[in-house]
Amino acid sequence: xxxxxxxxxxxxxxxxxxxxxxxxxxxxxxxxxxxxxxxxxxxxxxxxxxxxxxxxxxxxxxxxxxxxxxxxxxxxxxxxxxxx
Amino acid sequence: xxxxxxxxxxxxxxxxxxxxxxxxxxxxxxxxxxxxxxxxxxxxxxxxxxxxxxxxxxxxxxxxxxxxxxxxxxxxxxxxxxxxxxxx
Numbered sequence: 001x002x003x004x005x006x007x008x009x010x011x012x013x014x015x016x017x018x019x020x021x022x023x024x025x026x027x028x029x030x031x032x033x034x035x036x037x038x039x040x041x042x043x044x045x046x047x048x049x050x051x052x053x054x055x056x057x058x059x060x061x062x063x064x065x066x067x068x069x070x071x072x073x074x075x076x077x078x079x080x081x082x083x084x
Numbered sequence: 085x086x087x088x089x090x091x092x093x094x095x096x097x098x099x100x101x102x103x104x105x106x107x108x109x110x111x112x113x114x115x116x117x118x119x120x121x122x123x124x125x126x127x128x129x130x131x132x133x134x135x136x137x138x139x140x141x142x143x144x145x146x147x148x149x150x151x152x153x154x155x156x157x158x159x160x161x162x163x164x165x166x167x168x169x170x171x172x
Binding site: 006007008009010011012013014015016017018019024026035036037038039046047055056058059066067068069070071 | 085086087115116130131132133140142143144145146147148149150151153154161163164165166167168169170171172
């Protein structure tokens with residue numbers, strides 16, 4: 001899982017049926033500035049810091065619906081404490 | 085998921101029987117602005133995407149959750165055709 005920031009959204013009409021009604025957001029990863037498209041599971045919005053789950057587990061928030069996603073926003077970050 | 089553009093097709097005659105009838109497309113990752121990035125991925129098409137169309141590619145075992153891909157040997161699938169990308 002990693003931290004990121006919502007920087008935009010993606011609109012797609014022709015898509016997998018399981019993705020109908022799901023919000024697709026552009027997330028910029030904090031660690032390396034790579035941009036990924038993630039399915040929103042928590043109602044995240046523009047500019048918010050979020051927590052993204054990737055891999056097979058990314059579809060678990062929608063279980064038992066078989067949503068084909070490898071990146072899902074599972075939390076909106078309030079604060080991060082870095083003790084380094 | 086990755087934004088990508090369809091840049092070609094793959095034809096394979098001898099393959100796993102479960103892949104028969106599946107369209108294999110070569111997809112090049114693109115940036116939010118639409119510029120081509122490094123590398124490519126061969127993905128199974130589940131939404132009837134066409135040449136040069138911008139698509140959404142899902143990778144890893146999640147690709148098998150795409151329609152018609154259950155229990156077939158696939159680790160990349162096209163699951164959407166992108167109409168628009170907007171940034172804030």
